[in-house]
Amino acid sequence: MISVAEVGHFALILAVGVALYQFIVPLVGAQRGDVAAMRAGISAAILQLVLIAIAFAALTHAYVTSDFSVLNVVENSHSAKPLLYKISGVWGNHEGSMVLWVLILALYGAAVALFGQNLPLELRARVLAIQGSIGLAFLLFIVMTSNPFIRVDPPPIEGNGLNPILQDPALAFHPPFLYAGYVGLSIAFAFAVAALIEGRVDAAWARWVRPWTLVAWMFLTIGIAMGSWWAYYELGWGGWWFWDPVENASFMPWLVATALIHSAIVVEKRNALKIWTVLLSILAFSLSLMGTFLVRSGVLTSVHAFAVDPERGSFILMILCLFIGGSLSLFAWRAPQLKAGGLFAPVSREGSLVVNNLLLCVSCLAVFVGTLYPLALETLTGEKISVGAPYFDLTFGPIILPLLLLVPVGAFLAWKRGDIGLAMKRLAWALVLALIVGAIVFALNVRGPWLAPVGMAIAAWLVFGAIADLAAKVALFKVPLATSWHRLTGLPRSAIGTAVAHAGLGVLVAGVIAISLWRIEVIVALKPGESAAVGKYTVTFTGEAPLVGPNYTGKVGSFTLKEADRELATLRSEKRNFKPSGMPTTEVGLYQTWHGDVYVVMGDETTGGARAMRMYYNPFVNFIWFGATIMFAGGLLSLSDRRYRVGAPKRAATAQAVPAE
Template sequence: MIVELGHYALVLALALAIAGGTLPFYGALRGDERLMAIAPSTTIMQFVFVAFSFAALTHAYLVSDFSVLNVVENSHSLKPLLYKITGVWGNHEGSMLLWVLILALFGALVALFGNNLPLKLKALVLSVQAWIGVAFLTFILATSNPFIRLLNPPVEGNDLNPVLQDIGLAVHPPLLYLGYVGCSISFAFAIAALIDGRIDAAWARWVRPWTLTAWLFLTLGIAMGSYWAYYELGWGGWWFWDPVENASFMPWLAATALLHSAIVMEKREALKIWTILLAILTFSLSLLGTFLVRSGVLTSVHAFATDPTRGIFILCILCLFIGGGLALFALRAGTLSQGGLFAPISREGALVFNNLMLTAACATVLVGTLYPLALEALTGEKISVGAPFFNMTFGPLMVPLLIAVPFGPFLAWKRGDIIAVGERLLFAFGAAVLVVVIGLALMGFSAAMSLLGLALAVWLMVGAASEIAFRIKLFRAPLMESWRRGVGLPRSAWGTAVAHFGLGVTLLGIIASTAWNTEIITTMKPGDTVTIGSRTLTMDGFLPVSGGTYRGTAVRFTLRQGGAVVTTLEPEKRLYTVQNTPTTEASIKTFGFSQLYVSLGDIGADGATTVRIYWKTLITLIWLGAMVMAGGAALSLSDRRLRVGAPKPARRAAPATAVPAE
């Protein structure tokens, strides 16, 4: 009965989405406040019904209701509780329901916390959001119903893809979807503004927190997915330029550009056309990622390869919203005013440069991702575009951008003094040069390129710290005065500096783990020892392992330094018996910010085992930096100024009229 109620709740949610998309929109066009006031209530109730539907599907997984086809295909009664829950979104139908749940959640949040929005703008935003919900609810009910019953249910289920039975999959998809789907709010704001004709500094301030929220979750989602692939797939890499990885990375690049563009629009009412276009393109790239993952055009561990009917349906949704959004933008772009003028050397100029580089980088990733698909569709020829292409195209675009990042916050609006900014960044420049000099002295010129990468990371981190030090007059004023200035500094300023610092931390981890990674691939038997730097790794023997729906073998290794035992590692080879699928579970030990990574290959009948051993220098900084960037975004979100509209220019007081004396 609960399953049927969950299905029915989806139908009711669709009806509410149609009402919420139609009536408030009509009211906004006619100026009818009563119809516009319907939008919040329909949006909130739509979320309630979708949430109930999602809870009903989750209940079916928890009780192992094998009369539901979706549960049969993706669960098993012996599966641990956590993986029963993650199985809800570990498949196409369930993940689409999660997608719509988050879409409805963001709409409900705007309805509840958008009280500072003008009634007409709020009604239009929620109407656009509702029509997106209509499209995807129709898609689920027509092609991807997760509540299909079986007349003759089996006794047991088929289990979830073993690679997805991991704690990372309990966290990665929800985070990623919060970022993906969160971009829909920026899109809704852009379409509403184009319809309403009101695009000003207040609009930019209203859209910033929603974009920042989506960017925050997208950052965490990408980082979590990267770490999951690193430890779960057993290959020791943290990024593969997989098309599905790129599908989440492209909206992140576009959202980053949108955030910076919205700042210019808020402060100077400039870049209006560019900001609106970026808001449309960011969500368009999110929809493109949804299409790539679910159309069956990609084969990836991340992808839900499904039948072409679903792919065509999503392609129609993609064309409708992308094409419709861009068509409306083309019609309205000519009516947008130019905004404030500024010199090339200014904060606006730095942000424009930032946007150009990010957009070009996004276009590069887009071409590298879609070109093989387009070529195969047109000619039947299959090619692979991998890391060499992206490293040669994406990397050179990022270098000038990263060099410019510390300059932006120091430059004044409208017209800046590049020489004065250079003086304020002398300490950061000196620290970067010092890294190169010391590195060359220790490692020689063969490591010059890697040292330049480290210098760039230090330049970013020290540059971000220098911005805060300058603003609070650190060492130039009494300590208590600097403290008071720091406390009074806007949280958005702190957030920007923290996010830029986190970018430097991530870059430091990327450079160090790439340049000074040690890899050993060898065959070992019990008693054999391998030397890794100043440590030795000894293979002790085999241990049987089992749990849930798998059984397998672990190999115990002992790590010693100077004869003393440091730690033990137990990588595993598992066989998931239901699907008869083998997996490799790496064993990882962290030392400071570096890691020792041990993964197993084939195990021979005589005990000879292929072993992959990696020493990953400072690799944890990659994900730590992403967390710092997300922390900077959260700090900016706590700034009260982002919760209110932009201040209105004060009107000049009318001159007093002389009153004749009586």
């Protein structure tokens, strides 16, 4: 009798053949003008999704039923695990995460096939062919080096369990969101390569690329935020961002994707920056591929990285060389034949978006150097160095600061030729309010930190600038409120979404500034009944007790939190030891308010019966994730714009394409 796992294995192998068909047939059909061959890519993309979904469902079934005849389940699951972590264990390992990777890739390809009726048939065929080639490469990688369906005979009675730090609700959902962002950039990449083959980039092309890029950007934003939130409360270190190489591997594509969204606007509105936008589309996905390599090659040591053998890293490195090298070579060959597009003055909406792009790309380069330089140095010389927060703070910060100042101004500049004086005049009240915020912060912090007033003023500038943008569009207080409301409801949702996303960025910046400059840290040894002051709060250690969970044991410490004489909450911090590995983890005690968190971590026992404790007061830290959520909501609003639902405008029949050579 054929088992469910074997059905999944067969489906995965069949998907390789379908991906090969999807790669070759539509591409040849587009070159020859064969309509039937071009349409074959649509069916292939849908079939590939069905086959990979069957494989993923089969692997999930093996985890949920604790089928220990499958080696992957043995190595990453345990019968005592809660159901949520049995399911998340499917992608909590290298092999399963790669199946999720190709599943999301196939989902995007099928979406283009099903919802791309407004695309020219030749362009859709080429896009699906490029998607098929990416799917083929990674399906071969899975089948040849990372097969999740390898069997064990005889099967063991019990499995080894999932890495305990991955057994957390936030991390159960973090990888799917992050992969949806990573892999979503493959669509922009496919559109770019298809445009280079066709030799044509125009406003319609940009209109097709923008929603797909926006979807990827949204998922990257929320995925990075969820990863940051998980690291904050799960790892027990009290911070929200460590500049870990794997964190940077997701942050770099986000920076370039942000630049791509803005540059595509210029292509769509002004038919300019076409070559640059194609390059950004290639670079964004290239950085996503590089992130995949870093996490799975074994070259990094990180709580986020999968420890795998070099053979897999070599295979992924070949994939990188093929797609990054091949696409950049195609770009070098075909890009000079693309028509440059419209001209514009330096002071204009286009000019501000060019500066936006340059600053985002240079900041990405700074992160790229800091992330890869230690790896390159160790490879070439054997010398090991560490590049940490001081480097990134001194490089990334000064680059991104001008961008934050420019964001509200760019929205008020006219296309083609703008007036900076007029823009600042319309932003005068937002500037005044931002300066008032800075003055208040300075008055409350006359002894420092000196950067706090500047940082908070910039955050306020972003928020008030976004409000001023919408206020100007609806002529607030210049016409009756009913008229302004009518104008607001009639605005394109993309305009509202842009303002919301910019305001969310301001909220995020406020959170980053607050926790970076005002965080209070207390390290102390306490016995039961003893207390420590953390800012305006008093934390009393009331004692500890044994802890028994579904698949762990340990100790739980209880703490009473008071402000003055008023008791606010009882906090619990746990030290767990998971079965069967015995690996220890720490769960923090967290008291959250809108203005800050009290964060308590129970450490090891010291001599004399005391416990080492680390306590933090993190002011406004939740603004970071609240701001990221607002940015996601802004992207969602933009994506719901009717222009994206209706589709892109038809290409002009008189437009000239560069003939394929």
